[in-house]
Amino acid sequence: MRGPIRRWPLAAGLAATAALLVAACLRLPHFGGDRHPYGDRAVRTALLQRTANTVSSVNFDQRALDTLGEESILFAAVLGTVVLLRQTRDEHRVAPQPAPVPPPLRRYGTLALPVALLIGLYVIAHGQLSPGGGFQGGVVVATALHLLYVAVDYRALERIRPVGPYELADGVGEAAYVLLGAAGLLAGSAYLANTLPHGTFNTMASGGTVPLLNAAVGMEVASGVVVLLAHFLGQALEIVGEEGERT
Amino acid sequence: MGDALDDALLAAGLLLVAAAATAAALCRDPARQAVLLSLLGLGLALLFTVLQAPDVGLSQLAVGSAVTPLMLLLTVRKVRRRKRHE
Protein backbone atom coordinates (compact mmCIF):
# COMPACT_ATOMS: atom_id res chain seq x y z
CA MET A 1 0.00 0.00 0.00
CA ARG A 2 1.42 3.34 -1.03
CA GLY A 3 0.45 7.00 -1.18
CA PRO A 4 -3.20 7.99 -0.95
CA ILE A 5 -4.43 4.43 -0.49
CA ARG A 6 -2.46 4.19 2.71
CA ARG A 7 -3.58 7.63 3.86
CA TRP A 8 -7.32 6.97 3.61
CA PRO A 9 -7.58 4.28 6.33
CA LEU A 10 -5.36 6.43 8.53
CA ALA A 11 -7.53 9.52 7.99
CA ALA A 12 -10.69 7.49 8.67
CA GLY A 13 -9.19 6.03 11.84
CA LEU A 14 -8.02 9.41 13.09
CA ALA A 15 -11.39 11.03 12.35
CA ALA A 16 -13.26 8.27 14.17
CA THR A 17 -10.93 8.51 17.18
CA ALA A 18 -11.31 12.30 17.24
CA ALA A 19 -15.10 12.01 17.10
CA LEU A 20 -15.13 9.48 19.94
CA LEU A 21 -12.79 11.65 22.03
CA VAL A 22 -14.95 14.75 21.55
CA ALA A 23 -18.11 12.78 22.37
CA ALA A 24 -16.46 11.40 25.53
CA CYS A 25 -15.11 14.80 26.61
CA LEU A 26 -18.53 16.43 26.33
CA ARG A 27 -19.95 14.06 28.94
CA LEU A 28 -17.02 14.06 31.37
CA PRO A 29 -17.68 15.18 34.96
CA HIS A 30 -16.23 18.63 35.65
CA PHE A 31 -12.51 18.93 36.39
CA GLY A 32 -11.46 18.96 40.03
CA GLY A 33 -14.87 18.27 41.57
CA ASP A 34 -14.99 16.20 44.75
CA ARG A 35 -17.86 14.01 43.47
CA HIS A 36 -17.50 11.50 40.70
CA PRO A 37 -20.03 8.79 39.90
CA TYR A 38 -17.41 6.13 39.28
CA GLY A 39 -15.05 7.30 42.02
CA ASP A 40 -17.72 7.18 44.71
CA ARG A 41 -18.71 3.62 43.77
CA ALA A 42 -15.09 2.46 43.53
CA VAL A 43 -14.25 3.86 46.98
CA ARG A 44 -17.36 2.30 48.53
CA THR A 45 -16.51 -1.14 47.11
CA ALA A 46 -12.82 -0.79 48.09
CA LEU A 47 -13.85 -0.09 51.70
CA LEU A 48 -16.21 -3.07 51.67
CA GLN A 49 -13.34 -5.29 50.46
CA ARG A 50 -11.03 -3.80 53.14
CA THR A 51 -8.53 -2.51 50.58
CA ALA A 52 -7.01 0.81 51.71
CA ASN A 53 -5.60 1.69 48.29
CA THR A 54 -8.68 2.12 46.12
CA VAL A 55 -6.61 2.10 42.93
CA SER A 56 -5.33 -1.38 43.79
CA SER A 57 -8.87 -2.47 44.58
CA VAL A 58 -9.96 -1.30 41.12
CA ASN A 59 -6.96 -2.86 39.36
CA PHE A 60 -6.83 -6.20 41.14
CA ASP A 61 -10.36 -6.76 42.37
CA GLN A 62 -13.13 -4.72 40.76
CA ARG A 63 -11.55 -4.73 37.29
CA ALA A 64 -9.07 -7.59 37.76
CA LEU A 65 -9.89 -8.98 34.31
CA ASP A 66 -8.59 -5.77 32.68
CA THR A 67 -5.33 -6.19 34.54
CA LEU A 68 -5.08 -9.77 33.26
CA GLY A 69 -5.32 -8.27 29.78
CA GLU A 70 -2.60 -5.72 30.52
CA GLU A 71 -0.37 -8.36 32.03
CA SER A 72 -0.81 -10.53 28.96
CA ILE A 73 0.11 -7.58 26.73
CA LEU A 74 3.41 -7.23 28.57
CA PHE A 75 3.92 -11.00 28.40
CA ALA A 76 3.29 -10.98 24.65
CA ALA A 77 5.58 -7.97 24.19
CA VAL A 78 8.41 -9.71 26.01
CA LEU A 79 7.81 -12.85 23.95
CA GLY A 80 7.91 -10.80 20.76
CA THR A 81 11.19 -9.18 21.79
CA VAL A 82 12.72 -12.56 22.58
CA VAL A 83 11.83 -13.76 19.08
CA LEU A 84 12.92 -10.57 17.29
CA LEU A 85 16.20 -10.09 19.13
CA ARG A 86 17.33 -13.73 19.12
CA GLN A 87 20.75 -14.60 17.84
CA THR A 88 20.43 -15.60 14.18
CA ARG A 89 22.58 -18.15 12.38
CA ASP A 90 24.88 -15.57 10.76
CA GLU A 91 25.56 -13.83 14.08
CA HIS A 92 27.91 -14.76 16.87
CA ARG A 93 28.65 -13.57 20.36
CA VAL A 94 31.79 -11.70 21.36
CA ALA A 95 32.36 -11.14 25.08
CA PRO A 96 32.46 -7.37 25.67
CA GLN A 97 35.54 -5.74 27.16
CA PRO A 98 35.15 -4.93 30.85
CA ALA A 99 34.67 -1.18 31.33
CA PRO A 100 36.83 0.65 33.89
CA VAL A 101 34.66 1.59 36.88
CA PRO A 102 35.94 3.85 39.69
CA PRO A 103 35.87 2.08 43.08
CA PRO A 104 33.37 4.51 44.78
CA LEU A 105 30.87 3.87 41.99
CA ARG A 106 31.40 0.14 42.32
CA ARG A 107 30.82 0.34 46.08
CA TYR A 108 27.67 2.40 45.53
CA GLY A 109 26.39 -0.17 43.04
CA THR A 110 26.92 -3.13 45.33
CA LEU A 111 25.37 -1.32 48.31
CA ALA A 112 22.44 0.25 46.44
CA LEU A 113 21.44 -3.02 44.77
CA PRO A 114 20.05 -4.75 47.90
CA VAL A 115 18.43 -1.49 49.04
CA ALA A 116 16.72 -0.99 45.68
CA LEU A 117 15.69 -4.65 45.65
CA LEU A 118 14.13 -4.23 49.08
CA ILE A 119 12.31 -1.07 48.01
CA GLY A 120 10.93 -2.93 45.00
CA LEU A 121 9.67 -5.80 47.15
CA TYR A 122 8.22 -3.28 49.62
CA VAL A 123 6.31 -1.56 46.83
CA ILE A 124 4.94 -4.93 45.62
CA ALA A 125 3.97 -6.06 49.14
CA HIS A 126 2.21 -2.79 50.05
CA GLY A 127 0.14 -2.52 46.89
CA GLN A 128 -3.10 -2.92 48.82
CA LEU A 129 -2.12 -0.18 51.31
CA SER A 130 -0.15 2.57 49.60
CA PRO A 131 0.59 3.76 46.05
CA GLY A 132 2.32 1.08 44.03
CA GLY A 133 1.86 -2.62 43.51
CA GLY A 134 3.08 -5.47 41.36
CA PHE A 135 3.85 -3.49 38.22
CA GLN A 136 5.69 -0.60 39.81
CA GLY A 137 7.55 -2.78 42.30
CA GLY A 138 8.41 -5.33 39.63
CA VAL A 139 10.06 -2.68 37.47
CA VAL A 140 12.00 -1.39 40.50
CA VAL A 141 13.25 -4.93 41.24
CA ALA A 142 14.37 -5.39 37.63
CA THR A 143 16.10 -1.98 37.65
CA ALA A 144 17.85 -2.88 40.89
CA LEU A 145 19.50 -5.90 39.25
CA HIS A 146 20.72 -3.71 36.39
CA LEU A 147 22.59 -1.49 38.83
CA LEU A 148 25.18 -4.23 38.42
CA TYR A 149 25.56 -3.33 34.75
CA VAL A 150 25.61 0.46 35.12
CA ALA A 151 27.68 0.66 38.31
CA VAL A 152 29.75 -2.53 38.37
CA ASP A 153 30.27 -4.61 35.25
CA TYR A 154 28.28 -6.43 32.59
CA ARG A 155 29.80 -9.76 33.60
CA ALA A 156 28.66 -9.24 37.19
CA LEU A 157 25.12 -8.81 35.89
CA GLU A 158 25.42 -11.91 33.72
CA ARG A 159 26.43 -13.99 36.75
CA ILE A 160 23.20 -13.27 38.64
CA ARG A 161 21.03 -13.27 35.54
CA PRO A 162 20.82 -16.63 33.81
CA VAL A 163 18.03 -15.76 31.36
CA GLY A 164 16.40 -19.22 31.46
CA PRO A 165 15.06 -19.09 35.03
CA TYR A 166 13.79 -15.53 34.49
CA GLU A 167 11.90 -16.63 31.38
CA LEU A 168 10.41 -19.43 33.45
CA ALA A 169 9.47 -17.02 36.25
CA ASP A 170 7.85 -14.72 33.68
CA GLY A 171 5.58 -17.56 32.59
CA VAL A 172 4.92 -18.71 36.16
CA GLY A 173 3.85 -15.18 37.17
CA GLU A 174 1.44 -14.98 34.25
CA ALA A 175 0.09 -18.47 34.99
CA ALA A 176 -0.31 -17.66 38.69
CA TYR A 177 -2.59 -14.74 37.84
CA VAL A 178 -4.74 -16.91 35.56
CA LEU A 179 -4.93 -19.70 38.15
CA LEU A 180 -5.72 -17.31 41.01
CA GLY A 181 -8.64 -16.15 38.88
CA ALA A 182 -9.79 -19.74 38.49
CA ALA A 183 -9.76 -20.07 42.28
CA GLY A 184 -12.73 -17.70 42.26
CA LEU A 185 -14.60 -20.17 40.04
CA LEU A 186 -13.73 -23.09 42.33
CA ALA A 187 -15.03 -21.13 45.31
CA GLY A 188 -18.38 -21.01 43.53
CA SER A 189 -18.17 -17.39 42.47
CA ALA A 190 -17.05 -15.59 39.30
CA TYR A 191 -13.65 -15.68 37.57
CA LEU A 192 -11.18 -13.41 39.47
CA ALA A 193 -13.77 -12.74 42.19
CA ASN A 194 -12.28 -11.72 45.54
CA THR A 195 -13.28 -14.84 47.44
CA LEU A 196 -10.58 -14.87 50.14
CA PRO A 197 -11.24 -13.43 53.63
CA HIS A 198 -10.84 -9.65 53.39
CA GLY A 199 -8.74 -9.32 56.56
CA THR A 200 -8.31 -6.21 58.72
CA PHE A 201 -8.48 -2.82 56.99
CA ASN A 202 -5.12 -1.07 56.49
CA THR A 203 -2.94 -4.02 57.50
CA MET A 204 -0.66 -6.18 55.37
CA ALA A 205 -3.17 -9.05 55.48
CA SER A 206 -6.07 -7.18 53.90
CA GLY A 207 -7.73 -6.99 50.52
CA GLY A 208 -8.24 -10.75 50.04
CA THR A 209 -6.79 -11.75 46.67
CA VAL A 210 -5.35 -8.27 45.96
CA PRO A 211 -1.91 -8.89 47.53
CA LEU A 212 -1.67 -12.35 45.92
CA LEU A 213 -2.46 -11.00 42.46
CA ASN A 214 0.02 -8.18 43.11
CA ALA A 215 2.70 -10.74 43.91
CA ALA A 216 1.93 -12.64 40.69
CA VAL A 217 2.13 -9.44 38.64
CA GLY A 218 5.30 -8.40 40.46
CA MET A 219 6.97 -11.69 39.57
CA GLU A 220 5.86 -11.50 35.94
CA VAL A 221 6.87 -7.86 35.49
CA ALA A 222 10.23 -8.16 37.26
CA SER A 223 11.31 -11.22 35.29
CA GLY A 224 9.71 -9.93 32.08
CA VAL A 225 11.71 -6.68 32.24
CA VAL A 226 14.89 -8.61 33.07
CA VAL A 227 14.39 -10.86 30.01
CA LEU A 228 13.57 -7.84 27.85
CA LEU A 229 16.70 -5.97 28.91
CA ALA A 230 18.81 -9.13 28.63
CA HIS A 231 18.01 -9.32 24.92
CA PHE A 232 18.59 -5.60 24.39
CA LEU A 233 21.93 -5.87 26.21
CA GLY A 234 22.89 -8.97 24.26
CA GLN A 235 22.21 -7.29 20.93
CA ALA A 236 23.96 -4.03 21.85
CA LEU A 237 27.02 -5.45 23.59
CA GLU A 238 27.60 -9.05 22.56
CA ILE A 239 26.01 -10.16 19.32
CA VAL A 240 27.85 -9.20 16.14
CA GLY A 241 26.90 -9.90 12.54
CA GLU A 242 28.96 -12.09 10.22
CA GLU A 243 30.75 -9.03 8.75
CA GLY A 244 32.45 -8.80 12.13
CA GLU A 245 31.30 -5.41 13.43
CA ARG A 246 33.16 -4.54 16.61
CA THR A 247 32.18 -2.96 19.88
CA MET B 1 -4.93 30.38 49.58
CA GLY B 2 -4.65 26.62 49.46
CA ASP B 3 -6.63 26.54 46.23
CA ALA B 4 -4.41 29.13 44.57
CA LEU B 5 -1.35 27.03 45.48
CA ASP B 6 -2.97 23.90 44.08
CA ASP B 7 -3.68 25.74 40.85
CA ALA B 8 -0.11 27.08 40.72
CA LEU B 9 1.32 23.56 41.17
CA LEU B 10 -1.02 22.18 38.54
CA ALA B 11 -0.11 24.96 36.10
CA ALA B 12 3.61 24.44 36.76
CA GLY B 13 3.25 20.67 36.20
CA LEU B 14 1.30 21.11 32.97
CA LEU B 15 3.77 23.70 31.64
CA LEU B 16 6.72 21.49 32.52
CA VAL B 17 5.18 18.51 30.70
CA ALA B 18 4.27 20.60 27.64
CA ALA B 19 7.74 22.17 27.47
CA ALA B 20 9.58 18.86 27.97
CA ALA B 21 7.44 17.07 25.38
CA THR B 22 7.98 19.86 22.84
CA ALA B 23 11.72 19.89 23.47
CA ALA B 24 11.85 16.09 23.10
CA ALA B 25 9.91 16.23 19.84
CA LEU B 26 12.20 18.95 18.42
CA CYS B 27 15.44 17.17 19.38
CA ARG B 28 16.98 15.28 16.43
CA ASP B 29 19.70 13.26 18.20
CA PRO B 30 18.20 10.12 19.79
CA ALA B 31 20.73 10.02 22.65
CA ARG B 32 19.94 13.59 23.70
CA GLN B 33 16.28 12.91 23.11
CA ALA B 34 16.50 10.11 25.68
CA VAL B 35 17.68 12.66 28.27
CA LEU B 36 14.74 14.93 27.45
CA LEU B 37 12.35 11.99 27.61
CA SER B 38 13.46 11.20 31.14
CA LEU B 39 12.83 14.86 32.06
CA LEU B 40 9.38 14.46 30.49
CA GLY B 41 8.87 11.39 32.66
CA LEU B 42 9.77 13.32 35.79
CA GLY B 43 7.36 16.10 34.78
CA LEU B 44 4.56 13.60 34.21
CA ALA B 45 5.22 11.98 37.59
CA LEU B 46 4.94 15.42 39.21
CA LEU B 47 1.74 16.16 37.31
CA PHE B 48 0.16 12.84 38.29
CA THR B 49 1.06 13.41 41.94
CA VAL B 50 -0.39 16.93 41.88
CA LEU B 51 -3.57 15.45 40.38
CA GLN B 52 -3.65 12.99 43.34
CA ALA B 53 -2.85 9.93 41.21
CA PRO B 54 0.33 8.70 42.91
CA ASP B 55 -0.10 5.14 41.60
CA VAL B 56 0.18 6.36 38.02
CA GLY B 57 3.04 8.66 38.99
CA LEU B 58 4.88 5.73 40.52
CA SER B 59 4.43 3.66 37.33
CA GLN B 60 5.82 6.54 35.29
CA LEU B 61 8.80 6.92 37.61
CA ALA B 62 9.53 3.19 37.67
CA VAL B 63 9.51 2.84 33.90
CA GLY B 64 10.83 6.25 32.87
CA SER B 65 13.78 6.69 35.25
CA ALA B 66 16.11 3.93 34.16
CA VAL B 67 14.49 1.18 32.06
CA THR B 68 13.34 3.36 29.12
CA PRO B 69 16.65 5.29 28.82
CA LEU B 70 18.54 2.00 29.03
CA MET B 71 16.50 0.44 26.21
CA LEU B 72 16.76 3.58 24.06
CA LEU B 73 20.50 4.01 24.51
CA LEU B 74 21.21 0.31 23.91
CA THR B 75 19.28 0.55 20.65
CA VAL B 76 21.21 3.69 19.67
CA ARG B 77 24.48 1.90 20.38
CA LYS B 78 23.51 -1.12 18.29
CA VAL B 79 22.41 1.03 15.35
CA ARG B 80 25.54 3.21 15.48
CA ARG B 81 27.79 0.16 15.64
CA ARG B 82 26.17 -1.26 12.55
CA LYS B 83 26.38 2.12 10.72
CA ARG B 84 30.05 2.54 11.58
CA HIS B 85 30.74 -0.81 9.97
CA GLU B 86 28.88 -0.11 6.72
Place this chain on the structure above:
Amino acid sequence: MNGWLAAACALVVGGLGPSLWGAARGTTGRRVVAQNMATLLLCLVLLLLAQGYGRPSYTDLALVVCVLGPAGTLVYIRLLGEEIEKHPPGARLLTPAVTIGAPATVVPLCVATGPGRAMAKLLVIGALLVAGGLVTTRALRRG
Protein backbone atom coordinates in the same frame (compact mmCIF):
# COMPACT_ATOMS: atom_id res chain seq x y z
CA MET C 1 -1.13 29.03 53.72
CA ASN C 2 0.51 25.66 53.27
CA GLY C 3 4.25 26.30 53.48
CA TRP C 4 5.16 22.81 52.28
CA LEU C 5 3.20 23.17 49.07
CA ALA C 6 4.59 26.68 48.57
CA ALA C 7 8.13 25.32 48.94
CA ALA C 8 7.35 22.51 46.49
CA CYS C 9 5.96 25.01 44.01
CA ALA C 10 9.04 27.21 44.36
CA LEU C 11 11.32 24.20 43.76
CA VAL C 12 9.36 23.22 40.65
CA VAL C 13 9.44 26.71 39.17
CA GLY C 14 12.96 27.67 40.28
CA GLY C 15 14.57 24.23 40.03
CA LEU C 16 12.86 21.80 37.66
CA GLY C 17 12.18 24.53 35.08
CA PRO C 18 15.85 25.57 34.74
CA SER C 19 16.83 21.86 34.77
CA LEU C 20 14.63 21.30 31.75
CA TRP C 21 16.27 24.31 30.09
CA GLY C 22 19.68 22.79 30.79
CA ALA C 23 18.60 19.39 29.45
CA ALA C 24 17.35 20.94 26.22
CA ARG C 25 20.57 22.66 25.16
CA GLY C 26 24.31 22.35 25.24
CA THR C 27 26.59 19.32 25.22
CA THR C 28 25.42 15.83 26.13
CA GLY C 29 27.35 16.06 29.41
CA ARG C 30 25.52 19.23 30.43
CA ARG C 31 22.22 17.61 29.61
CA VAL C 32 22.96 14.59 31.79
CA VAL C 33 23.98 16.92 34.65
CA ALA C 34 20.60 18.65 34.26
CA GLN C 35 18.82 15.27 34.30
CA ASN C 36 20.64 14.34 37.50
CA MET C 37 19.71 17.66 39.10
CA ALA C 38 16.08 17.19 38.04
CA THR C 39 15.78 13.75 39.70
CA LEU C 40 17.24 15.16 42.91
CA LEU C 41 14.86 18.12 42.89
CA LEU C 42 11.84 15.98 42.00
CA CYS C 43 12.61 13.72 44.97
CA LEU C 44 12.59 16.76 47.29
CA VAL C 45 9.41 18.10 45.65
CA LEU C 46 7.66 14.75 46.16
CA LEU C 47 8.66 14.72 49.85
CA LEU C 48 7.28 18.25 50.27
CA LEU C 49 4.07 17.36 48.43
CA ALA C 50 3.51 14.31 50.64
CA GLN C 51 3.77 16.52 53.72
CA GLY C 52 1.78 19.35 52.14
CA TYR C 53 -1.13 17.12 51.15
CA GLY C 54 -0.98 15.30 54.49
CA ARG C 55 -0.51 11.97 52.70
CA PRO C 56 2.43 10.11 54.28
CA SER C 57 2.05 7.25 51.77
CA TYR C 58 3.08 9.62 48.94
CA THR C 59 6.65 9.45 50.29
CA ASP C 60 6.88 6.06 48.54
CA LEU C 61 7.33 7.98 45.29
CA ALA C 62 10.31 9.82 46.73
CA LEU C 63 11.65 6.49 48.01
CA VAL C 64 11.59 5.09 44.48
CA VAL C 65 13.10 8.24 42.90
CA CYS C 66 16.00 8.36 45.34
CA VAL C 67 17.34 5.02 44.03
CA LEU C 68 16.08 5.03 40.44
CA GLY C 69 17.13 8.63 39.77
CA PRO C 70 20.86 7.99 40.29
CA ALA C 71 20.44 4.65 38.45
CA GLY C 72 19.10 6.58 35.45
CA THR C 73 22.04 8.99 35.51
CA LEU C 74 24.44 6.04 35.70
CA VAL C 75 22.76 4.55 32.62
CA TYR C 76 23.60 7.73 30.70
CA ILE C 77 27.15 7.80 32.04
CA ARG C 78 27.71 4.16 31.10
CA LEU C 79 26.31 4.38 27.57
CA LEU C 80 27.19 7.98 26.64
CA GLY C 81 30.52 8.01 28.47
CA GLU C 82 32.59 8.79 25.37
CA GLU C 83 30.42 11.73 24.38
CA ILE C 84 30.45 13.12 27.92
CA GLU C 85 34.22 12.75 28.15
CA LYS C 86 34.74 14.80 24.99
CA HIS C 87 33.29 17.88 26.69
CA PRO C 88 33.36 17.22 30.46
CA PRO C 89 30.46 19.17 31.96
CA GLY C 90 30.75 21.59 34.84
CA ALA C 91 28.82 20.12 37.75
CA ARG C 92 29.52 22.82 40.31
CA LEU C 93 25.89 23.25 41.36
CA LEU C 94 25.28 19.55 41.95
CA THR C 95 27.33 19.03 45.10
CA PRO C 96 25.84 21.98 47.04
CA ALA C 97 22.37 21.05 45.79
CA VAL C 98 22.82 17.54 47.22
CA THR C 99 24.65 18.37 50.44
CA ILE C 100 22.55 21.44 51.34
CA GLY C 101 19.25 20.81 49.54
CA ALA C 102 18.63 17.29 50.81
CA PRO C 103 19.20 18.01 54.54
CA ALA C 104 17.41 21.38 54.25
CA THR C 105 14.32 19.51 53.08
CA VAL C 106 14.54 16.30 55.08
CA VAL C 107 15.36 17.82 58.50
CA PRO C 108 12.29 20.15 58.68
CA LEU C 109 10.14 17.28 57.45
CA CYS C 110 11.54 15.04 60.20
CA VAL C 111 10.79 17.73 62.79
CA ALA C 112 7.23 18.03 61.48
CA THR C 113 6.73 14.25 61.40
CA GLY C 114 8.10 13.44 64.83
CA PRO C 115 9.89 10.23 65.77
CA GLY C 116 8.57 6.97 64.37
CA ARG C 117 8.53 4.81 61.26
CA ALA C 118 7.72 7.73 58.99
CA MET C 119 10.77 9.61 60.22
CA ALA C 120 13.00 6.57 59.68
CA LYS C 121 11.74 6.40 56.10
CA LEU C 122 12.53 10.09 55.58
CA LEU C 123 16.05 9.59 56.91
CA VAL C 124 16.58 6.58 54.61
CA ILE C 125 15.43 8.65 51.63
CA GLY C 126 17.74 11.50 52.65
CA ALA C 127 20.73 9.17 53.06
CA LEU C 128 20.10 7.45 49.70
CA LEU C 129 19.68 10.82 48.03
CA VAL C 130 22.99 12.15 49.36
CA ALA C 131 24.87 8.92 48.58
CA GLY C 132 23.42 8.67 45.07
CA GLY C 133 23.93 12.37 44.39
CA LEU C 134 27.58 12.39 45.46
CA VAL C 135 28.45 9.23 43.52
CA THR C 136 26.76 10.37 40.31
CA THR C 137 28.34 13.85 40.55
CA ARG C 138 31.76 12.32 40.88
CA ALA C 139 31.14 9.93 37.99
CA LEU C 140 29.90 12.81 35.81
CA ARG C 141 33.00 14.90 36.49
CA ARG C 142 35.17 12.02 35.40
CA GLY C 143 33.02 11.63 32.30
